[in-house]
Amino acid sequence: ASVALTGAARADIVGRESDITELRLGQKIYVDDGSCPAGQIKEVSGMRLTAAGVERSTKCVDRKGKR
DSSP states (O other), X not given: OOOOOOGGGOOEEEXXXXXXXXXXXXXXXXXXXXXXXXXXXXXXXXXXXXXXXXXXXXXXXXXXXXX
16 A cells, blocks of 8 residues: 655745735745845745634744755
């Protein structure tokens, strides 16, 4: 028997925040646009569902393991 792996646990890295076309609740996407201090990368996550769609939250996090 084989186990199917889903992409939900995989973290995506994009070059610009505008490259994020769809963000789901709980999903985290890392943006490497140089807006965070050295050694950090911007994390964009889907926080809560609103009438306008998924609300985004952004913060700078340690880069280790994100490249």
